[in-house]
Amino acid sequence: MAGRVQSFAPGPSMLPDEVLSEYQASVGQFRDTGLGILELGHRSGQFEEMYESTVAHLRALLAVPDGYEVLLLHGGGRFQFTMLPANLLPEDGSADYIETGHFAAAAAADAAAYGRVNVVASTRRDRFLRLPRAEETRSTAGATYTHYTSNNTEIGTQFRKLPRHHGIGWLACDASSDLLTRRFDVGAHGCVYATSHKNLGTAGVGIVIIRSDLLAPVRKLPAYLSYATHAQASSRFNTPPISAIYVMSLMLQWTADGGGVEAMEKGCTAKSELLYGLLDDSDFYSPLVAVEDRSKVNVTFAAPTPDLEAAFQEAAAQRDLVGLWGYRKVGHLRASLFNAVPLTAVEKLADFMDEFARTNRPRLPAESTSR
Amino acid sequence: MAGRVQSFAPGPSMLPDEVLSEYQASVGQFRDTGLGILELGHRSGQFEEMYESTVAHLRALLAVPDGYEVLLLHGGGRFQFTMLPANLLPEDGSADYIETGHFAAAAAADAAAYGRVNVVASTRRDRFLRLPRAEETRSTAGATYTHYTSNNTEIGTQFRKLPRHHGIGWLACDASSDLLTRRFDVGAHGCVYATSHKNLGTAGVGIVIIRSDLLAPVRKLPAYLSYATHAQASSRFNTPPISAIYVMSLMLQWTADGGGVEAMEKGCTAKSELLYGLLDDSDFYSPLVAVEDRSKVNVTFAAPTPDLEAAFQEAAAQRDLVGLWGYRKVGHLRASLFNAVPLTAVEKLADFMDEFARTNRPRLPAESTSR
Numbered sequence: 001m002a003g004r005v006q007s008f009a010p011g012p013s014m015l016p017d018e019v020l021s022e023y024q025a026s027v028g029q030f031r032d033t034g035l036g037i038l039e040l041g042h043r044s045g046q047f048e049e050m051y052e053s054t055v056a057h058l059r060a061l062l063a064v065p066d067g068y069e070v071l072l073l074h075g076g077g078r079f080q081f082t083m084l085p086a087n088l089l090p091e092d093g094s095a096d097y098i099e100t101g102h103f104a105a106a107a108a109a110d111a112a113a114y115g116r117v118n119v120v121a122s123t124r125r126d127r128f129l130r131l132p133r134a135e136e137t138r139s140t141a142g143a144t145y146t147h148y149t150s151n152n153t154e155i156g157t158q159f160r161k162l163p164r165h166h167g168i169g170w171l172a173c174d175a176s177s178d179l180l181t182r183r184f185d186v187g188a189h190g191c192v193y194a195t196s197h198k199n200l201g202t203a204g205v206g207i208v209i210i211r212s213d214l215l216a217p218v219r220k221l222p223a224y225l226s227y228a229t230h231a232q233a234s235s236r237f238n239t240p241p242i243s244a245i246y247v248m249s250l251m252l253q254w255t256a257d258g259g260g261v262e263a264m265e266k267g268c269t270a271k272s273e274l275l276y277g278l279l280d281d282s283d284f285y286s287p288l289v290a291v292e293d294r295s296k297v298n299v300t301f302a303a304p305t306p307d308l309e310a311a312f313q314e315a316a317a318q319r320d321l322v323g324l325w326g327y328r329k330v331g332h333l334r335a336s337l338f339n340a341v342p343l344t345a346v347e348k349l350a351d352f353m354d355e356f357a358r359t360n361r362p363r364l365p366a367e368s369t370s371r
Numbered sequence: 372m373a374g375r376v377q378s379f380a381p382g383p384s385m386l387p388d389e390v391l392s393e394y395q396a397s398v399g400q401f402r403d404t405g406l407g408i409l410e411l412g413h414r415s416g417q418f419e420e421m422y423e424s425t426v427a428h429l430r431a432l433l434a435v436p437d438g439y440e441v442l443l444l445h446g447g448g449r450f451q452f453t454m455l456p457a458n459l460l461p462e463d464g465s466a467d468y469i470e471t472g473h474f475a476a477a478a479a480a481d482a483a484a485y486g487r488v489n490v491v492a493s494t495r496r497d498r499f500l501r502l503p504r505a506e507e508t509r510s511t512a513g514a515t516y517t518h519y520t521s522n523n524t525e526i527g528t529q530f531r532k533l534p535r536h537h538g539i540g541w542l543a544c545d546a547s548s549d550l551l552t553r554r555f556d557v558g559a560h561g562c563v564y565a566t567s568h569k570n571l572g573t574a575g576v577g578i579v580i581i582r583s584d585l586l587a588p589v590r591k592l593p594a595y596l597s598y599a600t601h602a603q604a605s606s607r608f609n610t611p612p613i614s615a616i617y618v619m620s621l622m623l624q625w626t627a628d629g630g631g632v633e634a635m636e637k638g639c640t641a642k643s644e645l646l647y648g649l650l651d652d653s654d655f656y657s658p659l660v661a662v663e664d665r666s667k668v669n670v671t672f673a674a675p676t677p678d679l680e681a682a683f684q685e686a687a688a689q690r691d692l693v694g695l696w697g698y699r700k701v702g703h704l705r706a707s708l709f710n711a712v713p714l715t716a717v718e719k720l721a722d723f724m725d726e727f728a729r730t731n732r733p734r735l736p737a738e739s740t741s742r
Contacts, residue, residue: 005405007412011610014410020398023409027395034376034691038394038573038618039385041694074446074575075595078609082593110593197610202409204445204575204612222453222481224446238449239382239568241575241612247409320405323412 006345009323010153010298011177012197013338019201019250026246037243042236050249051235057252061180061261064209065187071208071227072235072245077176077195078106079206084172084191085111086225087217089144095172096120096143098163101128101152102329107174108147114219118143121163127330128155130290134164145169145190151178151295153198154327156288156334158295162188170211178297179207180255181339182265190214196244198297199264199339201251204244255339264339268296271337271346275299278350284357288332302332303360309333312356319352321345377716380694381524381669382548383568384709390572390621397617408614413607421620422606428623432551432632435580436558442579442598443606443616448547448566449477450577455543455562456482457596458588460515466543467491467514469534472499472523473700478545479518485590489514492534498701499526501661505535516540516561522549522666524569525698527659527705529666533559541582549668550578551626552710553636561585567615569668570635570710572622575615626710635710639667642708642717646670649721655728659703673703674731680704683727690723692716 007014026037033046040047055070064070073079084107089095094116097108100123111117118140121132139146146165150173151158158178162185165171170190178184179194186192186209196205208227215228223229229237255264276294279287279301288300303309309332313324326332335349378385397408404417411418426441435441444450455478460466465487468479471494482488489511492503510517517536521544522529529549533556536542541561549555550565557563557580567576579598586599594600600608626635647665650658650672659671674680680703684695697703706720 007406009412012410020407024395024398035378036391039383041380076609079595082595113591113593203610220484222484224450224453238447239574
């Protein structure tokens with residue numbers, strides 16, 4: 001598609017041309033329905049078929065074991081900060097939360113409306129620039145679950161292995177920014193959730209993968225807040241975000257066609273290594289986070305001054321490379337390498353970064369002195 | 372657009388060609404962003420501008436008085452069955468609910484998770500085929516609010532005037548199926564909400580219009596459940612359903628271009644009168660609901676037998692007239708006349724109905740006898 005830029009935004013992500021073309025055609029007519037995707041009925045056979053194949057695709061790509069429900073809900077990932085504890089944190093119980101960023105902290109804060117929350121590890125004092133080490137992570141006896149964020153989009157940290165937990169409760173994971181970017185052991189979790197607009201399409205859907213024995217809520221809830229409601233209705237308790245689910249179905253097909261999760265993992269590794277290699281070799285840019293905790297989907301770095309970081313983004317935009325701002329509470333620069341971002345775009349970014357450093361490096365000492 | 376059918380479905384509604392064409396173009400490129408609408412960032416100036424103009428359009432079309440917030444949220448209308456009482460029904464207080472259909476009943480049931488619910492009027496014993504009369508509607512002293520459904524999509528009843536309430540609390544209205552189809556006194560309400568996929572675009576957004584003094588929740592809530600959270604964040608607390616909001620913005624523009632709410636009301640009147648006139652003159656079809664409570668957006672009727680109702684839908688589909696099934700708990704037939712359904716489509720439907728009645732009438736007595 002002509003006139004398009006390469007987006008490294010933290011989400012919504014750019015989407016593959018194939019997905020966009022097929023979705024675009026569906027706006028005029030979805031399959032043989034005589035209606036466009038925006039007009040499709042959620043009680044129609046065509047939607048049902050599309051929904052079922054989307055869930056089947058998710059199950060296959062993520063190797064979801066038997067005994068798990070897959071739900072596609074309104075509200076993105078954020079709504080799960082509420083639904084998870086509303087359904088599963090007993091009023092007289094507690095849950096452990098690992099605090100590795102502002103979203104992890106927000107999940108813990110929302111859970112506190114329902115029960116006791118133990119922040120069992122936090123790297124807040126290190127401005128979340130690293131993950132807690134296993135020996136820094138306590139566990140609470142009797143905690144119902146341990147919640148963590150697999151990848152911190154803001155600052156660019158990512159758990160390489162499952163965080164330590166006490167082994168009695170179950171793990172709950174906000175996998176919003178790295179689900180489908182690498183192999184992932186769903187079976188080690190009681191509940192995994194993610195938003196759609198990073199590696200699974202566009203904004204508007206939340207994905208919840210939950211062990212079937214956890215579906216019954218621990219308290220009286222209005223129907224909409226209960227996982228059981230949505231499971232019973234195959235995610236059609238109310239009119240679902242039909243068109244966003246269709247985008248997801250196209251994105252999952254694209255993911256499968258591209259070799260599935262293993263291929264995506266290889267891609268993320270190659271894309272991130274290209275940038276980290278450049279950053280490590282640079283005397284101009286500095287990577288922000290601890291080497292052992294680096295994310296393969298969000299690469300964060302600093303240029304020597306805030307002015308240069310602003311100039312970097314402007315110059316990049318002139319090359320059609322956009323979305324490189326850092327999270328607003330963190331600042332600096334960030335390249336998000338979601339599945340739909342092609343290696344060629346990252347190569348183009350790397351070339352630009354090299355050139356920008358070369359062009360702006362000579363002036364640095366003089367500028368620094370003059371301040 | 373070629374090969375399209377006319378949909379009389381109860382939602383998602385069909386959409387005007389102009390809306391579909393403009394939306395379709397935006398999938399490849401939204402304005403001058405270099406990205407499509409599915410990829411647009413919610414922190415971008417372009418989204419902000421689009422969001423603000425959507426809200427401004429809604430305010431203008433509905434003549435929303437000062438002192439009201441307009442929110443565009445995930446979760447459709449149904450999520451408001453939860454949010455409304457979660458925010459505003461005190462644990463030791465009560466709310467009055469008028470039960471005029473299955474959705475009105477579901478709203479009352481969800482509210483019961485938060486406080487005492489008084490069903491102050493119900494036409495359940497009449498299978499919701501009429502609305503309660505003013506003298507049948509009690510009011511509870513001290514009730515915080517009185518909730519009603521302005522139009523019952525299932526069965527086709529619609530309040531012509533505001534329901535009676537005790538005058539101390541405020542009115543809450545689920546206007547999912549008739550918001551923007553007629554003049555509506557927002558200022559007589561504390562809270563009005565609606566889903567998007569009937570007269571405001573496609574599925575995926577809930578519209579909430581709420582008096583600013585009602586924003587503070589009456590109980591401790593996780594952030595996501597609180598109206599205040601979303602008001603403070605201009606509906607961008609989490610990534611909004613961007614693309615569905617854009618469809619809404621196009622639909623609102625189309626509504627304004629078509630003459631606004633007054634013109635829509637005239638359109639609904641003309642479309643519904645055409646069908647009710649036909650039904651009243653018919654010895655084949657029977658309208659389902661009481662004359663004085665007839666909806667202008669959902670016209671429900673029966674054919675002489677279930678078999679004929681099935682045959683009706685099949686024959687209609689052959690003329691590209693679809694979505695005429697009745698609500699699953701009600702059965703029979705229903706034509707939904709949302710704003711985007713053109714009068715010409717209703718004329719085509721009326722012609723078909725005439726013809727179907729003519730063709731199938733003569734066999735009736737014999738068939739009836741043979742049973």
